[in-house]
Amino acid sequence: MKRTPQRSLLLLSLLALVWGGALAILAGLGASFALLLTAWGAGAALLVSLAFYLGLSFRLDLLQVQQALHEAVTKPEATAQLESSLTAFWQPLIDAASAARLPVEAAAREKAQMNAQFAVQTAAQTAAQLAALQSALDAERTQGSAWQRQAAQAQAELGLLRQQAQETARTLERAEAAQAALAALPPLPEPTRHELGAMAHERQAALAELKSVVVSLTAEVQKQSGLLATQQRRAEQLAQSAEALTLLGLNLRLQLSHLAASATADAAVIEQTEADLDALLGAAARQAGEAAVAPVPSERPAGQTPRADAPGDAPSQMLARLRDVTAQIDAITDAATQQDERMASLHRQWTQWHLAAQGACQAIAQAARKT
Amino acid sequence: MNRATSWLQFRVGEQFHALEAAPVRQILRSPNLLSLPASQRLPCCAGMLAWQGRPLLVLDLGACLLRRPSLSAGDARFLVWTQAQHAGVLAVDEVGGLLRLSATTLTRHWAPARPGLRPPWNAIRGLLHAGAPSLAGPAELEPADPIAVFDVAALWQSCWNLAGERR
Numbered sequence: 001m002k003r004t005p006q007r008s009l010l011l012l013s014l015l016a017l018v019w020g021g022a023l024a025i026l027a028g029l030g031a032s033f034a035l036l037l038t039a040w041g042a043g044a045a046l047l048v049s050l051a052f053y054l055g056l057s058f059r060l061d062l063l064q065v066q067q068a069l070h071e072a073v074t075k076p077e078a079t080a081q082l083e084s085s086l087t088a089f090w091q092p093l094i095d096a097a098s099a100a101r102l103p104v105e106a107a108a109r110e111k112a113q114m115n116a117q118f119a120v121q122t123a124a125q126t127a128a129q130l131a132a133l134q135s136a137l138d139a140e141r142t143q144g145s146a147w148q149r150q151a152a153q154a155q156a157e158l159g160l161l162r163q164q165a166q167e168t169a170r171t172l173e174r175a176e177a178a179q180a181a182l183a184a185l186p187p188l189p190e191p192t193r194h195e196l197g198a199m200a201h202e203r204q205a206a207l208a209e210l211k212s213v214v215v216s217l218t219a220e221v222q223k224q225s226g227l228l229a230t231q232q233r234r235a236e237q238l239a240q241s242a243e244a245l246t247l248l249g250l251n252l253r254l255q256l257s258h259l260a261a262s263a264t265a266d267a268a269v270i271e272q273t274e275a276d277l278d279a280l281l282g283a284a285a286r287q288a289g290e291a292a293v294a295p296v297p298s299e300r301p302a303g304q305t306p307r308a309d310a311p312g313d314a315p316s317q318m319l320a321r322l323r324d325v326t327a328q329i330d331a332i333t334d335a336a337t338q339q340d341e342r343m344a345s346l347h348r349q350w351t352q353w354h355l356a357a358q359g360a361c362q363a364i365a366q367a368a369r370k371t
Numbered sequence: 372m373n374r375a376t377s378w379l380q381f382r383v384g385e386q387f388h389a390l391e392a393a394p395v396r397q398i399l400r401s402p403n404l405l406s407l408p409a410s411q412r413l414p415c416c417a418g419m420l421a422w423q424g425r426p427l428l429v430l431d432l433g434a435c436l437l438r439r440p441s442l443s444a445g446d447a448r449f450l451v452w453t454q455a456q457h458a459g460v461l462a463v464d465e466v467g468g469l470l471r472l473s474a475t476t477l478t479r480h481w482a483p484a485r486p487g488l489r490p491p492w493n494a495i496r497g498l499l500h501a502g503a504p505s506l507a508g509p510a511e512l513e514p515a516d517p518i519a520v521f522d523v524a525a526l527w528q529s530c531w532n533l534a535g536e537r538r
Binding site for chain 2: 243244247250251253254257258261278281
C-alpha cells in the first residue's frame with residue numbers, strides 16, 4: 001500500500017489515539033506517575049518522530065512531483081516511470097500541471113517554429129544580402145581594376161604627354177637654333193652667281209677658241225701628213241728600187257766573179273767593172289739604209305715600237321695627239337657645261353632649300369609654341 | 372791559191388756566215404714557191420722553185436742551222452747554186468756583199484775547221500777571223516766577228532740529210 005498524506009495523517013491520528021487510550025488505561029489502573037510520565041514521554045516522542053518523518057516524506061513527494069513536471073517537459077518518455085513511483089494522490093496535480101503546460105508548450109513550439117521560420121527567412125535574406133554584397137564587391141573589384149587600368153593608362157598617357165612635351169621643347173629649341181642659324185647665314189651670293197656665269201661664258205669662249213685652233217691645226221697636220229705620206233710612198237718606192245738595184249748589182253757582181261774565173265777574161269777590165277759595180281752597190285746600199293731608217297708603218301714588224309724621231313711617224317703621232325687634245329677639249333667643255341648646270345642647279349636648290357628651311361623652322365617653332 | 376777567192380756573205384738569225392761564191396748562180400727575192408705536201412712537218416724544205424726551166428728544191432737554212440725558219444721573216448733571199456750535176460736553192464735571212472780575198476790574205480786570216488762537227492755544221496770549211504779585209508764595198512763585217520765559211524754542196528747535203536732524219 002502506497003503512502004499518501006491522508007494515510008499518513010490517519011496513521012498519526014491512530015497512534016495518538018492509541019497513546020491517549022493507553023495513558024487513560026494506565027491512569028485508570030492507577031499506575032504510578034512515573035510510569036505515566038514515561039509512557040507519555042515515550043508516546044509524545046514517538047508521535048513527534050512520526051510527524052517529522054511524515055513531513056519529510058511529504059516534502060520528498062513534492063520534490064518528485066516537481067521533478068515529474070519538469071521531466072514531462074524535457075523527457076516525456078521518462079514521465080511514466082516517474083509517475084509510477086508516485087502515488088495517485090499527486091496525479092491530479094500532475095495532470096493539472098500538464099494540462100496547464102500544453103498550451104504553453106504549443107505556444108512555445110509555435111514560437112519556436114516561428115522563430116525557426118524567421119531564422120530561415122533571416123538566413124535567406126542574409127544569404128541574399130551576402131550574395132548581393134559579394135556581387136557588389138566583385139563589381140567594386142572590377143571597377144577598381146578598371147580604374148587601376150585607367151589610372152595606369154592615364155599614367156602612361158601622362159608620361160607620353162610629358163615626353164611629347166619634352167620633345168616639343170627640344171624641337172622648339174632646335175627650331176629656334178635653326179632659325180637663329182638661318183638668320184645668321186649670309187644672304188645669297190647673287191653677285192657671285194653673275195660672276196660664275198661670266199666666268200663660265202669666258203671659259204666656254206676660250207674652250208671654243210682653243211678647239212677651233214686645234215681643229216685648224218689638225219687640218220694643217222692632216223694636210224702635211226698627206227704630203228708626208230706621199231713622200232713616204234715615194235721613199236718607199238725608192239727604197240724598193242734601191243733594194244732591187246742592189247740585188248741586181250749583187251747578181252752582176254756574182255756573174256763578174258764567175259767571168260773573172262774564166263781563163264779568157266780580161267782581168268783588168270773585169271776588176272774595173274767590179275770596182276764600179278761595188279761603188280754603185282755601196283751607194284745603193286747607203287740609200288737603202290737611209291730609206292730603211294724610216295720604215296713605212298704598214299711594213300713595220302709586229303711588236304716593234306715606233307721611233308720617236310722617225311719622220312714618217314711624227315705626223316701620225318701629232319695627229320693622234322691632236323685628236324686626243326680635241327677629245328680632251330670636248331670632254332673639258334662638256335664637263336664645264338655640266339659643272340655650270342650643276343652649279344646653277346645647286347644654286348636653285350640652295351635658294352629653295354633656304355626658303356623652305358626658314359618656313360619649316362618658323363612652322364615648327366609656331367607649332368612647338370602652340371604645343 | 373794565187374788567185375783571189377770570192378765568198379758571198381749571208382745572215383741567218385744573228386749569225387753571219389759565208390759560202391764560196393763560185394757555185395752561186397743567182398740571188399732571188401720573193402720567187403714563186405711551190406709548197407710541198409706536209410710542209411708543216413718539214414720546216415727545212417721550203418718548197419720547189421722553177422729556175423731556168425729546172426725544178427729546184429729550196430732548203431731553209433735558218434730552219435736547218437738554228438731551227439728558226441728564214442722564211443718566217445718574210446724578207447728572205449734565195450741563193451741558187453749549181454755544181455756539176457747538183458743544183459739547189461738555199462733560203463737565208465739576208466745576203467751581204469762579196470768577199471774577195473787574195474791568197475796571201477787568206478793564209479793569214481784563214482783557220483781550217485777541225486773534223487768531227489755535227490751536221491750540218493760539218494759543212495764548215497774554215498773560219499775567217501778578225502782582220503780579214505773586205506774587197507767588196509757593201510760587205511758589213513765587224514772586224515772582230517769570225518765568219519764561218521761553208522761548202523755549199525756539203526751544206527746542202529747535210530741539210531738534206533738532216534731533213535731526212537727529222538722526217
